[in-house]
Amino acid sequence: xxxxxxxxxxxxxxxxxxxxxxxxxxxxxxxxxxxxxxxxxxxxxxxxxxxxxxxxxxxxxxxxxxxxxxxxxxxxxxxxxxxxxxxxxxxxxxxxxxxxxxxxxxxxxx
Amino acid sequence: xxxxxxxxxxxxxxxxxxxxxxxxxxxxxxxxxxxxxxxxxxxxxxxxxxxxxxxxxxxxxxxxxxxxxxxxxxxxxxxxxxxxxxxxxxxxxxxxxxxxxxxxxxxxxxxxxx
Numbered sequence: 001x002x003x004x005x006x007x008x009x010x011x012x013x014x015x016x017x018x019x020x021x022x023x024x025x026x027x028x029x030x031x032x033x034x035x036x037x038x039x040x041x042x043x044x045x046x047x048x049x050x051x052x053x054x055x056x057x058x059x060x061x062x063x064x065x066x067x068x069x070x071x072x073x074x075x076x077x078x079x080x081x082x083x084x085x086x087x088x089x090x091x092x093x094x095x096x097x098x099x100x101x102x103x104x105x106x107x108x109x110x
Numbered sequence: 111x112x113x114x115x116x117x118x119x120x121x122x123x124x125x126x127x128x129x130x131x132x133x134x135x136x137x138x139x140x141x142x143x144x145x146x147x148x149x150x151x152x153x154x155x156x157x158x159x160x161x162x163x164x165x166x167x168x169x170x171x172x173x174x175x176x177x178x179x180x181x182x183x184x185x186x187x188x189x190x191x192x193x194x195x196x197x198x199x200x201x202x203x204x205x206x207x208x209x210x211x212x213x214x215x216x217x218x219x220x221x222x223x224x
Contacts, residue, residue: 030209041199041218043153048212086153090209095166096141097155098203098213 023087133202
């Protein structure tokens, strides 16, 4: 099946810093989503971005489907940005299931 | 904005007991999913459901698991005889179609098997 690799696995920032999280995938995809898992365990949809670039406030994401990667940018980070960020993809060859990466654990210190 | 809801938020059960986790997908969605996340690990696909039948299932979804849409709004996951290793967060999700649609996730049910 499709492989999804996220980097870095852990990231520690000072409040106000910018960061880039990366998601590489091994096959062509129909769908790519970014999630933030909050301290209560809920998965918050950030972006649905099978290709192109989207922005939502301090967050933006870019997916280059032909090169099989996606990037999530967080600018002016805040302590509330802390948590795990997951990339999930729907492969073109394995039905509609989402395959998740291992996640990036982000800690933003005050 | 419509959202996927799940009940209960937390369930504690004894090993060997049956549990039913409930979900109400978004009303105009056609595909329904269950995923699970063991503590500290990534989210894993269990099963997808469309037109009142399973459309795809993973290796995890063995005979101990079953899904049902008992009425026009609920979607349930049943674990017949729980094991310690079933302890996890279970997420329900739904979307409008098979491909090229965003999946919307519920808040999860944390299942603890003692």
